[in-house]
Amino acid sequence: MKRVLQSPSWYIQEDGALLHLAEYMKKLGGVSAYILTDAFAAKSFAKILPRSFLETGARYHIEELQGECCLPEVDRHCALLRQTDCDFVIGIGGGKALDTAKAVSHYARLPVMAVPTAASMDGPCSGLAVLYTEEGVFDRYLHLRTSPAAVAVDTGVIAKAPARLLSAGMGDALSTCYEAEACCRSQGITDAGGVSTNAALALARLCRETLFRDGVQARLAAECGVVTPALENIVEANLYLSCIGFESGGLAAAHALANGLTLLPALRSAMHGEVVAFCTLAQLVLENRPMEELRQVLSFCRSIQLPVTLEGLGAGDCKEEDLYQAAQASLGENSYMHHMPFAVTAQSAFAALRVADRLGQDFLREN
Template sequence: MTKIFNSPSKYVQGPGELGRLADYVAPLGSRPLVLNTRSGRERVGVLVDDGLDAGSLAPLDVDFNGECSQGEVDRLEAIARDADCDVVIGVGGGKTLDTAKACAYQLGAPVVICPTIASSDAPCSALSVLYTDEGEFDRYLFLPANPNVVVMDTRVIAASPVRLTVSGMGDALATYFEAKATHDSDGSTCAGGKGGLAALSLAKLCYDTLMADGVKAKVALEAGTLTPAVEHIIEANTLLSGIGFESSGLAAAHAIHNGLTRLPECHPYFHGEKVAFGTLAQLVLADAPTDQLEEVLGFCIEVGLPVTLGELGVESLTRDRALLVAEAACAPGDTMGNMPFDVTPEMVADAILAADALGHYYLD
């Protein structure tokens, strides 16, 4: 039984760290491809440029087209090769960062990840989630290595819309429950082996941090401040959840998220918002104790994460459509198999519908 623990080579977190970007990039290459969205460039482009100006670097700025698809990764790889780029820098949110990681992998180059939001646990992982050009889940692309450097400028992240950090809490909320399910089933992890005690402990710390600091962080962010609670939640959303999920395993919550991408109404909602509902459905599926369900439901309601399908844009979900989601969630290549008992699409459909009803019960 091989246990594998994955992590980025270096994780840096603090206010103003984008201003030191050259310190982290220069040891890796001299011709970086900088991937960002147009709106992201307007927001932090000057900070990135100033941070790179401190070194003898010749950056090439390229706009991200908006979807982490195989076609987009291939397009960026071709641009990077034509320009002799030897390092990739991803700046922005989850899909931009996953695309940067996949591009660097195909290019055979190192990658520096610079999140401008804390909306998911994507930055630290050796994984890119690929979608179709239409936004439906395609597949997981498992990468041979984690990012070389992850740079979290917390002043930038704290200035992002609060909903994005709350979404990151939704993604992080699943970490411990999926890790525990995988541990109990002796399932395989995204790192390619079995989970160990270190990663499971980090997953539990992730959950404990959310419960201790999540509400305080949301209130602080709404007041436009960067407090210790905000720093803790940024670390939980990114590092603790990133290592926790990758080295401990995914289970029903993310599989249900992937199934929800089959519903067009869900497409405008953030990854972590859908994962939060998937976490509730996993707890229902596993017949979690009432006090645990109430703690998770109370947390979601207090910070503003969805606990009903209506909050994800699904006004009415028939059983047939619930089965459509459930069948996708139970696909052979997905992570439902890490639950510590046999699961059928019918069981998942029941859990989804029951979780929705439970959310309405506590909201009403």
């Protein structure tokens, strides 16, 4: 069967990377950048970004994300881009800004550089853009023609972001190994377009090993706003190892369930990685993993302040019928749930969510 490994052409991680964006772009053949930022990045780096471009003589045009990463917003930026002479797209900010930039580059047929300001999820390196409705409900995955030309990560910026964001990224990365192993067993077709590769599975396992080894120290470094070897390792795990692991190793129940749970309005304040971490527990329940393994995951989540219950995610009062509807939504035609090596029904998905919630409740009472 066909095996495919997909990754960005260039991954750069260093303290001070924001000062070198124009340099990176020029090395990749870009002359003029269409920079798409979120409100936070636009305000925080208003003085830094011009320095990088003025020193190299490169040109740039900056626009800000408005609202959700949805098709109307992508269309708006495509129209703005056509009014410029820009030949390169740079997305700076959180996941929505980066995904919007990637979608714009896809439709404009231009290379893109993703510059995350937090290591809160593994999307920056991927050849995917997650699109939502204008109301914030999951809509679809947009498969890009190519992975980003570059991903530039400024660890000094990452260290000063709220520690919750780094933990959310670890929650997203936590699922990578378990989902890749499931997809490998089922011989599911990954987002890269083939079955899981040995390299992707090895990186997924290295990702989990890095999380369990360095996660707590990295969280402490983020709380102090400083860069340490542990933080550097976790940033790489969250952004690079997890991305290659999921894109070329495969997604499964954890992300399918997380997508279904976007139907619950109470979870809108929870971060993607926080929801995925909880849904990883649900996947382990579906697989009937040993209690020792479940406790290891629960303990890790607790140690880096990730929620392990629906209440912790803000949905403690969720009605059973609403949770069942979310479970049912996780089984759509193109759902990653079909990468599980056994059939999953709405009832079994619902049961896994309920049991994961109970496991989290019991763990918190006992610890």
